[in-house]
Amino acid sequence: MIAALIFVLSLVALLQFFVFYCRSMIATSRKQMLSLQARDVTGISEAAARGDEFDRILELVQLCPELRTDRNDIRAVHLYYGLLSFLRATVAQLLPDLNAWTERERGGCAYFAAVALDRRIAFSRNLMAEQMPENL
Amino acid sequence: MPGPYQYAIWVICSILELTVVVCALAKHSFRRYFLLNLYMAASLLADISRCWFLLHYGFTSQEYRFAYFYSDAVLTICLYLALLQLYSHVFDEMNAERYLRIGATLLLVGTTLFSYLVVHQSTDKMASPFVYEVSQNLYFVGMVLTYVLWGAVFKLRETRAQLIQLVLSLGVYFSAFAANYALQNLHHLHGLLSYVTPLTGIWLPAAWCYAFLRTPEDARLAPSQLALSRR
Numbered sequence: 462m463i464a465a466l467i468f469v470l471s472l473v474a475l476l477q478f479f480v481f482y483c484r485s486m487i488a489t490s491r492k493q494m495l496s497l498q499a500r501d502v503t504g505i506s507e508a509a510a511r512g513d514e515f516d517r518i519l520e521l522v523q524l525c526p527e528l529r530t531d532r533n534d535i536r537a538v539h540l541y542y543g544l545l546s547f548l549r550a551t552v553a554q555l556l557p558d559l560n561a562w563t564e565r566e567r568g569g570c571a572y573f574a575a576v577a578l579d580r581r582i583a584f585s586r587n588l589m590a591e592q593m594p595e596n597l
Numbered sequence: 598m599p600g601p602y603q604y605a606i607w608v609i610c611s612i613l614e615l616t617v618v619v620c621a622l623a624k625h626s627f628r629r630y631f632l633l634n635l636y637m638a639a640s641l642l643a644d645i646s647r648c649w650f651l652l653h654y655g656f657t658s659q660e661y662r663f664a665y666f667y668s669d670a671v672l673t674i675c676l677y678l679a680l681l682q683l684y685s686h687v688f689d690e691m692n693a694e695r696y697l698r699i700g701a702t703l704l705l706v707g708t709t710l711f712s713y714l715v716v717h718q719s720t721d722k723m724a725s726p727f728v729y730e731v732s733q734n735l736y737f738v739g740m741v742l743t744y745v746l747w748g749a750v751f752k753l754r755e756t757r758a759q760l761i762q763l764v765l766s767l768g769v770y771f772s773a774f775a776a777n778y779a780l781q782n783l784h785h786l787h788g789l790l791s792y793v794t795p796l797t798g799i800w801l802p803a804a805w806c807y808a809f810l811r812t813p814e815d816a817r818l819a820p821s822q823l824a825l826s827r828r
Binding site: 464465467468470471472474475478479481482484485486488489492530531532533534537 | 616734736737744747762765779803804806807810816818822
């Protein structure tokens with residue numbers, strides 16, 4: 462009985478902490494300006510991005526050399542995006558307010574992915590710049 | 598016996614733990630979050646020593662089992678200390694240092710006594726679900742403490758983004774492990790959860806690595822921004 466209670470309470474807390482954590486990462490990334498190249502590639506001009514762009518940007522992120530340090534965080538935001546998409550496809554159909562909110566949040570996820578892409582582009586450029594003199 | 602999956606997770610986890618300490622040193626956050634880094638260094642040491650015991654004595658040996666559970670008890674105490682350091686950061690403007698120190702001592706003594714009593718009277722119970730119950734309770738207490746801390750962050754309008762991320766990631770870690778152990782207690786799903794549990798262990802070093810590496814030290818974030826308002 463106690464184990465069942467702990468299980469339920471922990472699951473509720475886990476969901477809450479996870480959502481807050483993802484929102485904190487998205488909020489921090491919103492303050493970062495995208496480079497010109499990342500803006501060209503993603504088509505995002507301001508901090509506001511469309512939610513359905515997330516998958517496309519994520520595909521671009523996966524094309525770049527992987528950074529071990531951001532892999533798990535991208536996965537966490539991807540999971541959060543999945544939760545939001547599920548909400549949008551089900552409950553949010555009945556509540557217009559919730560629908561608008563989930564779209565804003567999904568846009569935040571897309572911007573987070575764009576910032577990650579920007580970072581990976583910069584990393585690849587540095588890597589190339591380091592290797593160039595060696596080849597010359 | 599651990600398979601390639603468990604070994605891979607083991608290696609990734611160790612690399613991430615080392616990365617956290619190195620990142621904290623490089624970003625000059627090591628001293629500020631000393632106990633968090635101590636926990637990461639202790640985790641790395643525990644991983645290495647467990648590996649040594651596994652290779653020398655085997656997975657089913659009593660030595661490996663004791664090394665695993667003793668190191669787990671020490672790590673839990675270190676994690677409680679890390680949590681208390683986060684408390685002291687949140688409450689540092691309230692001059693509550695003295696009360697926190699008393700609380701920390703009581704918590705440490707209590708946890709140590711509890712762990713000692715468990716080990717003292719249960720040498721033959723090391724392999725039984727009893728161990729899972731103890732772990733479940735310890736992680737649940739950690740989760741409740743983190744929840745209280747998160748409440749304080751909200752109430753005191755703490756705005757340091759790095760600190761907020763450290764607290765929230767710790768909350769995810771404690772609640773995931775508490776739920777995991779509770780489920781094992783309920784259904785004894787050791788087979789299935791032997792894949793999930795190591796994966797959960799990656800979360801904390803990965804999240805702390807991100808916090809030290811990607812979140813600028815002076816970045817600010819209003820906790821009210823994170824509340825689930827539909828505005």
